[in-house]
Amino acid sequence: DAGVIQSPRHEVTEMGQEVTLRCKPISGHNSLFWYRQTMMRGLELLIYFNNNVPIDDSGMPEDRFSAKMPNASFSTLKIQPSEPRDSAVYFCASSVGLAGGYSYNEQFFGPGTRLTVL
């Protein structure tokens, strides 16, 4: 089975350019999560969706970041304009759904996109 697919795997861009990261969750999964990993801050949850609806975007660093999930099989994370401090590895993860409370659904991570903003 294909896992979570992210593209591109590597992205190098110049400051001020728009960057779009893409994610295809595992088929049948209803929840999707975007994370950012940096040396300074570690792994942070940026935003997550359930049934294509954003549930919590409190981790999105600022208005330059936006995320969409137009359908169950595709999500994008956009940075416009990009800045050098956005350089990081961005992970997408999916799960069968939000469990809440006393149950658990494993989040499966994609391979990540390494973004470098010059």
Add this chain to the structure above:
Amino acid sequence: AQTVTQSQPEMSVQEAETVTLSCTYDTSESNYYLFWYKQPPSRQMILVIRQEAYKQQNATENRFSVNFQKAAKSFSLKISDSQLGDTAMYFCAYEDRDDKIIFGKGTRLHILP
């Protein structure tokens, strides 16, 4: 707010030895989930083991086991008979009732031949 702390940035151990990675967390919730994730050089995040807070029994997965001390809010990972393939970053993580995972800063583990 929940926090996860890993106090060992880096560790090294000889192959076949046992190593314990430490993790403490802070929460006011009574039920939650705790995890250890492995991130090898390939960057892939791999779930190693999970623990449900309402279960007293410590989770085990083959060579990996945890020591869960709920009152102390401690959750350590023990790797027995360590192998070269265990070399990786290990992240302790906490998941709340809203399915949000909070990660520690990680421990870089080197298994030496």
